[in-house]
Amino acid sequence: MNKVSSPLAVSLSARPLHAKDALVIARVCSALSDPVRLRLFDLVRRAGAAGVCSCDLTEPLDRSQPTISHHLKVLREAGLVESRRDGTWIWYSATPKVFAVVTNYLSSVS
Amino acid sequence: MNKVSSPLAVSLSARPLHAKDALVIARVCSALSDPVRLRLFDLVRRAGAAGVCSCDLTEPLDRSQPTISHHLKVLREAGLVESRRDGTWIWYSATPKVFAVVTNYLSSVS
DNA sequence: TAGATATATTGACAGATGTCTATATATCTG
């Protein structure tokens, strides 16, 4: 149980958390450290593989369009969501792979 | 799978993440959003129930004593660690309960 | 009580962050 079993696993191992691994996890946690961004991510992930149009994300979060755009960029750069253009608008969907790092680490606590 | 199964669960339910729940999760994520603080928390949790003396946390993280003290305060206020005094020094230990909220939410992604 | 040690607080400062308005860019449609 205290054994690293996959390349992505940063769970509770024998050695303390390396500075390098800490950066990866902190990066994801940082992306989720803002309430608005967290709810934004929540809206994206519930949309599943199909994704959600960016135009449907501004109004429910009560923030300006540039602010939402900014938050989406942060989520994208953290590897939590990805986007694809479809004509005039852009669809965002969650990319849960990055979560493996964080959940592997966090879940080993409880 | 999209079902809330426990009182603490803020997992992927029928409704979007409330602003209130988002605050709770964001608060924890925020506490873990700094690499130094993340490694600090890691050192505390590996100490188990016995905890670790604050005096042993400054050197391995290469930060000044006030800085470590500050980070420990942030972790404490986020509910991630608790402290008890034993004479001149203070022992910190992890309080994994708060994690339930975050891990329940995050783990429902992958 | 006085000195030593451990931890917390204060105050400062540079850099990051969330937000907005204004503007730019990209794409579609007529």
Place this chain on the structure above:
DNA sequence: CAGATATATAGACATCTGTCAATATATCTA
């Protein structure tokens, strides 16, 4: 091409954050 719509970028600003040196507080011991 011209107008409309969707998204991104730039710039500004107030607030927050990580860090340190200096200092205060708490506790032990002689």
